[in-house]
Amino acid sequence: MAKVLVVTSGKGGVGKTTSTAALGAALAQAGQSVVVIDFDVGLRNLDLVMGAERRVVFDLINVVQGVAKLSQALIRDKRLENLWLIPASQTRDKDALTDEGVRRVINDLRSKFDWILCDSPAGIERGATLAMRYADEAVIVTNPEVSSVRDSDRIIGMLDSKTAKAERGERVEKHLLVTRYDAARASRGEMLSIDDILEILATPLLGIIPESQDVLRASNVGCPVTLNSTNSAPSRAYMDAVRRLMGESVPMTVPVERKGLMNRLLRRRAA
Amino acid sequence: MDAPVQSTRQLVRMRGRSYVAFVFTPVVPIMDWLGEIDTTLARSPGFFVGKPVVLDLSALDLSQSAVSHLVANLEQRNIRVLGIEGVSPEHLTKSLPPLLTGGRPCGLPQSEPQKPQPKPAKPKATSLLLDQPVRSGQSIVFAEGDVTVLGSVGSGAEIVAGGSIHIYGTLRGRAMAGINGNSSARIFCQRIEAELLAIDGYYQTAEDIGESLRSRPAQAWLEDDALKITALN
Numbered sequence: 438m439a440k441v442l443v444v445t446s447g448k449g450g451v452g453k454t455t456s457t458a459a460l461g462a463a464l465a466q467a468g469q470s471v472v473v474i475d476f477d478v479g480l481r482n483l484d485l486v487m488g489a490e491r492r493v494v495f496d497l498i499n500v501v502q503g504v505a506k507l508s509q510a511l512i513r514d515k516r517l518e519n520l521w522l523i524p525a526s527q528t529r530d531k532d533a534l535t536d537e538g539v540r541r542v543i544n545d546l547r548s549k550f551d552w553i554l555c556d557s558p559a560g561i562e563r564g565a566t567l568a569m570r571y572a573d574e575a576v577i578v579t580n581p582e583v584s585s586v587r588d589s590d591r592i593i594g595m596l597d598s599k600t601a602k603a604e605r606g607e608r609v610e611k612h613l614l615v616t617r618y619d620a621a622r623a624s625r626g627e628m629l630s631i632d633d634i635l636e637i638l639a640t641p642l643l644g645i646i647p648e649s650q651d652v653l654r655a656s657n658v659g660c661p662v663t664l665n666s667t668n669s670a671p672s673r674a675y676m677d678a679v680r681r682l683m684g685e686s687v688p689m690t691v692p693v694e695r696k697g698l699m700n701r702l703l704r705r706r707a708a
Numbered sequence: 709m710d711a712p713v714q715s716t717r718q719l720v721r722m723r724g725r726s727y728v729a730f731v732f733t734p735v736v737p738i739m740d741w742l743g744e745i746d747t748t749l750a751r752s753p754g755f756f757v758g759k760p761v762v763l764d765l766s767a768l769d770l771s772q773s774a775v776s777h778l779v780a781n782l783e784q785r786n787i788r789v790l791g792i793e794g795v796s797p798e799h800l801t802k803s804l805p806p807l808l809t810g811g812r813p814c815g816l817p818q819s820e821p822q823k824p825q826p827k828p829a830k831p832k833a834t835s836l837l838l839d840q841p842v843r844s845g846q847s848i849v850f851a852e853g854d855v856t857v858l859g860s861v862g863s864g865a866e867i868v869a870g871g872s873i874h875i876y877g878t879l880r881g882r883a884m885a886g887i888n889g890n891s892s893a894r895i896f897c898q899r900i901e902a903e904l905l906a907i908d909g910y911y912q913t914a915e916d917i918g919e920s921l922r923s924r925p926a927q928a929w930l931e932d933d934a935l936k937i938t939a940l941n
Contacts, residue, residue: 561845583863587844590862594843637880639841639859 439547442554442682443572445596447588449559451580452616455652455662456675457556458486460576462661463679465520469551472511472521474542476568477558478534481525487514488659489522498526501538507545516664521550531564540601543571561595571601574610574682576643580617581628586637589613593640612643614678619648620691644678645691646671728814729760729790733767734778742781749785756787762808766794775799834871841877842867851888863903869893882906891930896940900926910935 444457454477461473475483478498484490489512495505500523514520523542526533546553557568569575575596579589596609603609615634623630635642646652647670655665663675670693677687734741748755761782765775779789791808792800800807834853841859842848846866848855853871860877867873868884872893875883879897886893886908893907900921904913907930917937925940 587863590844591864594846594862594865597840597843636878637860637862639877 439550440552440574441543441547441572442552442574442576443557443569444554444576444578445557445565445569445592446559446578446585447561447565447592448580448585451578451585452646452652453559453578454482454486454556455656456576456578456614456616456646457483457554458661459663459672459675460679460682461487461520461552461554462514462517463663463676464552464554464682465514465517466663466676467679467683468519469683470519470521470549471552471554472523472546472550473554473556474523474546475525475556476534476564477556478525478564479527479530480558481527483556484512484522484524485659486656487522487661489514489524490659493524496524496526497542498529498533500542501534503538507542516660531558531562531567534563534567536567536570539567540571561591565592566595566599569596569600569609572596572609573602574612576612576614576682577638577640578614578616579634579638581615581619581623581630581634583629586629586634589638593638611640612678612682613638613640614643614646616646617648618645618691620693642689643681644674645689646674646678647691647693727760729762729811730756731762731764731793731811732782733764735767738774738778742785745782745785745787756785760790761787762791762793762811763789763805764793770795770799772799772801776801776804779804836869842881844881861897872896884911885928886930893930895928896926898925899923900937905935905937907935912937 444453444460446453457473461471465471473483473487474497475481476497484493492512495510497510499505500507500510510523512522512524514522543553555568555572558564577589577592579585593611596611597603600609615631619628622628631642631645649669649671651666651669652662652671655662658665662669663672666672680687763778770778775792775795782789789805791805793808793811795807797807832852836850836855838848838855838857842857842861842865844862844864847868848866849868851870853869854874855867855869856874857867858876861867861875861879861881861883863880865881866884867882868887870888870890871885873883873885873895875897878899879902881902882904883895883902884906885895889908891908895905895907900917901923902914902917904911905917905928907928910930910933912935921937921939926937927940928935928937
């Protein structure tokens with residue numbers, strides 16, 4: 438049975454797209470068949486982060502409007518054969534998405550994949566509401582700072598009221614993913630602690646992704662961090678999160694960078 | 709194909725039936741009496757529509773033309789006369805309604821259609837219970853009474869109640885109690901980090917709320933047109 442998972446946050450720049458790519462790749466590495474859909478029509482990024490930007494022919498809008506077939510818009514990842522991408526259109530805007538079209542696309546994908554990951558745009562408007570509309574589960578991406586947490590609270594309220602599941606009286610299962618977490622700064626009180634965030638959002642924690650240069654580096658080379666540097670701290674945190682998504686119980690830890698002596702020497706020289 | 713044509717004699721069946729009619733008893737002067745009818749019609753224009761009307765002229769001594777005149781006057785007012793009582797037959801022409809006899813007085817039927825009995829309405833809820841946290845951007849408005857929230861009220865959320873507000877989690881948003889002028893309404897919360905508290909229009913923003921109260925269980929109420937907030941422990 439396919440699961441539709443929306444990756445959302447309300448606020449922009451907290452790591453939705455990075456997390457969608459990382460979780461998608463990690464799920465695929467775990468043997469699941471996965472499709473990631475970019476709902477950020479007009480500001481598409483997922484194709485870049487996945488390194489598929491040079492192979493985009495058709496996009497989500499083409500499929501929603503019936504111009505292209507679903508199979509024409511699906512782009513297979515070069516590294517993982519069970520990871521697929523449906524890109525967003527860069528030339529259109531969110532009004533080109535229709536509720537009925539999105540429903541049809543998601544229903545078609547349900548029979549073909551184990552996981553359907555919807556990368557939501559920022560905001561609470563049409564793009565974001567349609568990305569979450571047919572979700573079974575949601576990953577709420579939050580940075581440890583007050584504005585991000587408050588926006589996440591708003592999004593959780595919408596997940597509980599605006600989704601198709603909520604309208605049927607069911608519940609969208611929600612998971613909280615804290616990204617860009619810096620344990621040292623949190624302990625100095627410079628950012629919200631995990632306890633503070635959980636207390637405010639009252640939503641189960643899926644994972645804590647530490648702040649790391651590896652994430653930016655992976656994005657820039659167009660490769661999900663979980664593929665690019667499998668042993669890095671953020672990569673291991675995403676892998677743990679995926680195991681929790683698949684129902685395993687994994688103790689919650691904040692992975693730290695493993696710095697060997699050689700590594701430190703090299704870094705110092707480079708600096 | 710000659711079907712035997714059977715001529716059946718149509719039977720004329722007679723049945724008796726009685727109706728209740730309005731009986732008008734005009735009095736002199738007739739013009740004043742017609743004025744009375746006009747006032748009734750002005751109050752409710754459809755009062756006589758579809759109702760059988762009988763004229764009882766026994767108290768009067770009217771000529772044939774006077775009877776015709778009266779009936780015509782009533783017809784102008786859309787009152788059609790079914791029959792006339794209490795005149796001698798020679799006073800009536802063929803164009804006038806027929807003479808009626810043997811009428812018996814009875815109570816008038818209910819003229820108004822029976823109003824459907826109002827169903828015994830469910831007593832309106834006077835309190836609202838929310839067992840989920842109230843999220844940022846949500847607005848809960850319940851003017852009928854108290855609101856109880858089992859979870860927290862997020863920053864940017866608001867609770868508006870006609871009565872008191874009880875929050876068993878942290879209040880980070882706005883709480884407005886007693887909105888319909890209920891100055892005895894109160895606000896209770898397990899932990900106060902509110903953006904705004906208001907009772908019956910008197911309010912305090914986060915800045916006015918004493919720093920010493922922050923993060924403590926608290927209640928707010930009105931005393932001499934001033935909003936008071938104290939810790940509960």
